[in-house]
Amino acid sequence: xxxxxxxxxxxxxxxxxxxxxxxxxxxxxxxxxxxxxxxxxxxxxxxxxxxxxxxxxxxxxxxxxxxxxxxxxxxxxxxxxxxxxxxxxxxxxxxxxxxxxxxxxxxxxxxxxxxxxxxxxxxxxxxxxxxxxxxxxxxxxxxxxxxxxxxxxxxxxxxxxxxxxxxxxxxxxxxxxxxxxxxxxxxxxxxxxxxxxxxxxxxxxxxxxxxxxxxxxxxxxxxxxxxxxxxxxxxxxxxxxxxxxxxxxxxxxxxxxxxxxxxxxxxxxxxxxxxxxx
Numbered sequence: 056x057x058x059x060x061x062x063x064x065x066x067x068x069x070x071x072x073x074x075x076x077x078x079x080x081x082x083x084x085x086x087x088x089x090x091x092x093x094x095x096x097x098x099x100x101x102x103x104x105x106x107x108x109x110x111x112x113x114x115x116x117x118x119x120x121x122x123x124x125x126x127x128x129x130x131x132x133x134x135x136x137x138x139x140x141x142x143x144x145x146x147x148x149x150x151x152x153x154x155x156x157x158x159x160x161x162x163x164x165x166x167x168x169x170x171x172x173x174x175x176x177x178x179x180x181x182x183x184x185x186x187x188x189x190x191x192x193x194x195x196x197x198x199x200x201x202x203x204x205x206x207x208x209x210x211x212x213x214x215x216x217x218x219x220x221x222x223x224x225x226x227x228x229x230x231x232x233x234x235x236x237x238x239x240x241x242x243x244x245x246x247x248x249x250x251x252x253x254x255x256x257x258x259x260x261x262x263x264x265x266x267x268x269x270x271x272x273x274x275x276x277x278x279x280x281x282x283x284x285x286x287x288x289x290x291x292x293x294x295x296x297x298x299x300x301x302x303x304x305x306x307x308x309x310x311x312x313x314x315x316x317x318x319x320x321x322x323x324x325x326x327x328x329x330x331x332x333x
Contacts, residue, residue, distance in 0.1 A: 094281035098216045100242030100291075103284035105188045105215030108240075112191040120289070121192050122236070123169035124199065139175025142235055142265060145314065146176075149263045149325035152311040163229045163257060165250060166237035168192050170199035176231075177205040184225060188215040215242070218250055221257070228259035232266075235323075239269035241292045244279055248302050255307035255328060264308060264326040269293040270315070277320050296322050304329075 111117040119127025122138060129135040146159070160181045167173050167185040173196055176183070183200065185208065187193045193210040200208045211224045232254040241247045247268070254264050271277055271293040279294075280287040294302070299322065300310050308326040315322055 095283075097243040097246055100282075100284050101216040101246065104240065104242045104288070107285055107288055108187075108189040109191060111189055111195070118169070121168035121189070121195075122171045123195055124171070126169075129169070129171070135169075135171050136174070138171040138235075139173070142172055142233065143175045145323055145325065146231060146233065146263065146265050149265055149311060149327070152325060153261070153263050153327040155261055155263055155327070157230070157261065159230045161227060161229045161259075162231040162233065163225065165232070165234040165254075166192075166240075167196040168236070170196035172233060172235065173208075174199055174203050174205075177203050180205070180207060182207040182209055182227075184209045184211060184229065186211045186213060186221050186225075188213060218246070218253060221253060225257055228262070229257050230259055230262050232258055232262065232264040235265065235267040238267065238294075239290060239292055240288055242284060243281070244292055244294065247292055247294070247299075248306070251302055251306040251308070254326075258308075258328040258330075260328060260330050262328045264328075265323065266303070266326065267321055267323045268299050270296050270299075270320050270322040272320055293320070294322075299324065 108117065108121070111121045111123070115126060119129065122129055122135065124132060124135045158179050159176065160179070162176055162180055163184040163186060164172055165186045167187060169192065173183055173185065177200065183205065185193055185196050190212050193212060197208050197210060209226060211221060213220050238247050241250070251266070254266070258264065269277060269290065269292065271279065276290060277293050280291045284291060296313060300313065303310050303324060303326055307329050309329045311325045311327060313322055313324050
């Protein structure tokens with residue numbers, strides 16, 4: 056009975072030409088049918104995440120979550136561009152703290168979404184590598200970079216459950232590893248640890264990183280989840296602030312500072328490759 060009702064919901068909204076709305080209602084309906092206490096394997100959650108974010112191909116809500124220009128909150132281009140501008144300022148602070156004087160020429164962003172961060176750095180870059188589990192998001196990022204007149208885009212689509220494959224696909228060491236508004240969507244805390252280790256491996260000796268996580272403030276909303284990815288995608292993974300500081304350090308990164316946005320429970324970690332520490 057539940058399955059038939061779910062299928063009927065999807066059919067009705069798709070037939071009305073608002074498939075994205077239908078999917079959101081279907082996701083909410085599905086969330087009520089899953090037992091809340093049963094943890095699912097990270098490998099399954101990763102595949103669920105891949106399915107979810109690939110729906111940015113035609114789902115307005117997920118396009119908004121992925122920061123596509125002209126969609127949802129980002130109908131105003133000034134708001135869209137402000138994302139990358141604010142993160143660039145944080146990267147500049149990280150470079151100062153790391154005493155890095157060389158310009159950023161080779162950048163990798165994990166989860167570039169609609170390209171809001173990418174376009175803020177193109178004036179100084181030779182290459183921009185975008186790593187994502189969503190082909191539609193990479194395509195959208197590429198369109199924005201083309202619109203900026205930038206030709207050094209290297210997209211890398213990875214299998215959701217195999218992030219380590221990026222090591223084979225990345226062409227060279229990078230000066231900057233950037234990942235914002237992504238860690239909270241990872242399919243588990245261990246997955247985030249894996250990506251953090253990859254960041255350290257991908258960085259050049261004097262490379263810097265900006266990683267933003269959602270921090271756990273002790274409430275249910277911002278606690279880490281272990282099942283039903285679709286129902287919790289926006290708040291799936293979080294870390295205590297000192298917990299992620301230690302994760303980054305253990306991965307081979309040296310934390311330089313952390314900045315908090317308490318309104319949305321964002322922690323921005325300014326880091327450098329420990330291999331470059333004298």
